[in-house]
Amino acid sequence: MTTATTAEVLGIRDLTVAFPDEQGQVSAVRGVSWSLRAGEVLGVVGESGCGKSATALAVMGLLPPGARVGGSVRFRDRELVGLRDDEMASVRGRSVAMVFQDPLSALNPVYSVGFQVAEAVRAHHPRLGREQAVERAIALLELVGIPNARDRAADYPHEFSGGMRQRVVIAIAMADDPDVIIADEPTTALDVTIQAQVLDALRTAREQTGAATMLITHDLGVVAGQADRVVVMYAGKVVESGTVEEVFYSPRMPYTLGLLGSLPRLDGREDARLTPIAGTPPPLDRPITGCAFAPRCPLARDVCRTEEPALVPVDGEHLAACHFSAELVGRRPQDVFPPRAAPAVDAVAANAVAVSAVAANAVAVGAVADGPVSGRPTPIITASSLVKHYRVRGTGLFRRDRGELHAVCDVSFDLSAGETLGLVGESGSGKSTIAKLLMSLEEPTGGGVLLDGRPLSPRGHARDLQIVFQDPMNSLDPRMTAADLVAEPLRINGAGRREARARALELLGSVGLSGARSERYPHEFSGGQRQRIGIARALALRPRVLVLDEPVSALDVSVQADVINLLEDLQDSLGLAYLFIAHDLSVVRHIADRVAVLYLGRVVETGDRDTVFDHPRHPYTRALVSAVPLPDPRKERARERIILTGDVPSPVNPPSGCRFRTRCPLHLGRLTDEQRSRCAGETPALLDGVACHWVER
Amino acid sequence: MLAYVLRRLLHTIPIVLVGSFVTFVMVSASGDPLGDLKAKQPPVSQAILDAEAHRMRLDQPLLERYWRWLTGILSGDWGPSVKRIDIGAEIWPRLLVSARLVTLAVLLALVLALVIGVVSAVKRYSAVDYAFTAVGFLLLSMPAFWLAVLLKQQAIELNQATGTTLVYTVGEASIPPPPGLWPTVLDVLGHVVLPTIVLAMTSFAPWSRFVRSSMIEVQQSDYVRLARAKGIKRRTVLVRHALRTALVPLTTVVALDLAVLFSGAVITETVFQWRGMGSFLLSSVRDKDIYAVMAWLLLVSLIVVVFNLIADLLYAVLDRRIRLG
């Protein structure tokens, strides 16, 4: 870095943000300071609710009315806190631009995309002609990689996919050549291959404008790959900051160390157990004395509870806020955060004996019905050639059928006791439809599912197969206590009141929610705890198979680790089979034994977990694996990324032949025309675990 | 779009048919059109009664009467009237008079609803907002009839106090009209003021509540925040992004309220003694003039149907996410 680039463009000093509410106020940001230097990328990480967005909005002056802001934000020499709204308007877009999290709602549905970009171009140049502004807008759209930008500028936001919309938002941020771009979770809502495209567009924006970037994210992998320096926030404060190498390789604050340890890793070779951080961040609506992290910190001592640690240098520009940061030198997450033995799983283990007896029986039945050929145990579930089409209606005069939506196409797999099959794929790949087919919530168009070698009957399987959903809040009745929620399936299946209750309490104990907590209502639990209730409820009928549909994707990493560990423990003690559906490859790599990669309803690659992730063969799997950011700055920067072009095509009338061909680097690259025509004409069969005509075998 | 319009119209036909048949049956059963004639003293001869019954098609079965009425309308024949008027010739000018009233009332109500809705959304929870809310609920709970009488009384007193006729309280225009174009226009305006206000008052209160709540919602949306992040002035964002989007659903609300407005017009026109659709309906009902009542109902329901279609099309033009289908 040259000396010029170390100049501060945006300086935040003792910034506070408070939201008044009925009881008093929520102190969302409790005095943060950092400086953003010219040309650099500063990563800001932390769990949900730690004040990342509030800080960003305070800089932009876009907090909702009523929010109270204190401290100082300086853009070069200009103080921004306390500016009138019209003065702030001259700063926004020109000096500091912002990219928001949710691309689907960020654009106005009633104006064309071109108009909305041109509007940003003209915001500070009112005298620029309408036509020139549109020309510039088209150029910007081209820069961020919108194909046929000239034609597409007239389209409306709903005609763009999420990834494309986010690129439009980035084009808007670039429009007036800002000096600072704040990107608040710019890729959180996107699939991983699309995330790679959007991060690429952000890099373009950076290069074109030379802007310094504040990249807010909870994804440590993204920070490792993109940022020069990083700030870690916790409960409205900065707890650590430094270069990415310093913070990732030698964290000096227990929270940072814990975060790194709770992260499942795509490159994690050994089956290291995750180290979750117990508990949840403190509520911000009452004063915090001492270190905010103390209730969750294994190193906490008396002084931590009374004296707040200051953010002080531990090594040059590496700052940390911990009384005992010196003790962290050279320690690994598992040294500091002892992996908790799941408390009461043993209590359930007694029951498990009975369950495994049933399972053993099933194996016997299965063996008779369908003799296993290989050394693999007899599957509990066998799905063969599952097909699911949905009809879509057209909009013509007589609404003829417009075609069929091919949600799932010829998907086969099996699942044995004690085993986890990971189902990965981007949105629209058919993951949840497969879950629904397994649960008989949908009728398959073709193929079928066997349970112990017999066709699934909609009623009979209820005990053996249970599902856990993504959003714990939506799947639990808010008017029932945790104990009632777990007892409900038992009661429905004829258990007596006292019996059901006793079992419910036992189950809640086994997922770590014992005692008085069993009488609380869903909204009184944290997200991770709610997901535990969901799991306890699914376990009530002693199923042998759990279908887990994105069970941890709504959770923060430290909490997610906790749920993953719980699932692993339950599997060990109960011999459960899991169908684990997730878009997060790192989580799947951590928990699954085998994986199947889906693309547009088809399995493109399947096999043993390590083989698929370490030596992906299908062009799609390769791109997918390469797109997952690793929370390791050196590795991440050394990696070569395969960035796919375009979006996933519509599952209505999908591409003929190989469905991946419209984005396949191999197909679009070195194949000859003759080879290409085979991709278009013939659907590649799943041979030896890979569905591609031209992969080296 | 065209396919959609056609399909919507095709869907409308059976609804209008069934609806008109049911109302035809009900209106026919509501009383004997010859009742007045039969009650005459001295009594009229049976021959005259029979002739009148034949003229009113009462000697035919109900189904046939309905069929003749329906097919007649298609060829411009609205059916016989007890009062021996030409229903078609009578109703069109009256429709124009009422349409003028309803149109002006809708415009006035829209302007008021927008201004008040936007101001109270922007200054939410301020004294202004609370004041508008209070006035709105007051108007909502006030019967249109009472408001009309109240205003009329005030206007009469004002006219007496000033000794001139600033606003007219009777009729839709002076008969004969004053000479010259400008005096005629002013005369019509002077007549239209009070009824328009009365009719607008009944609609604008709920509309302004609607504008307020959708403005509040839109103002908190991500795209309004992004628009502000571009560096556009707050006021421009308010109009271009917030109001424009908040307006879209208002089209539907207004179209749905059109039927209510026509009913309101009946009351208003009666109080102000207009020769519009209102007095036409009332006198026809009083005289048990079946075909005249049917003509009124058919016209008003067609207007409502057509405007709902227009509102839906407008909605789709204003918001491209809406796929007509």
Ligand SMILES: Nc1ncnc2c1ncn2[C@@H]1O[C@H](COP(=O)(O)OP(=O)(O)OP(=O)(O)O)[C@@H](O)[C@H]1O
């Ligand atoms: N408008 C608001 N009114 C009241 N409280 C708010 C408001 N916006 C945010 N908060 C609170 O302020 C705190 C910080 O919120 P903020 O949105 O900055 O978190 P974040 O770090 O961006 O989280 P996430 O990762 O979920 O986006 C939270 O406790 C949140 O509930």
Ligand code: SF4
């Ligand atoms: S100050 Fe104490 S409680 Fe806080 S992180 Fe350091 S050791 Fe833990």
Ligand code: SF4
């Ligand atoms: S079959 Fe062709 S298009 Fe499909 S993945 Fe292989 S090379 Fe690519």
Ligand SMILES: [Mg+2]
């Ligand atoms: Mg946020």
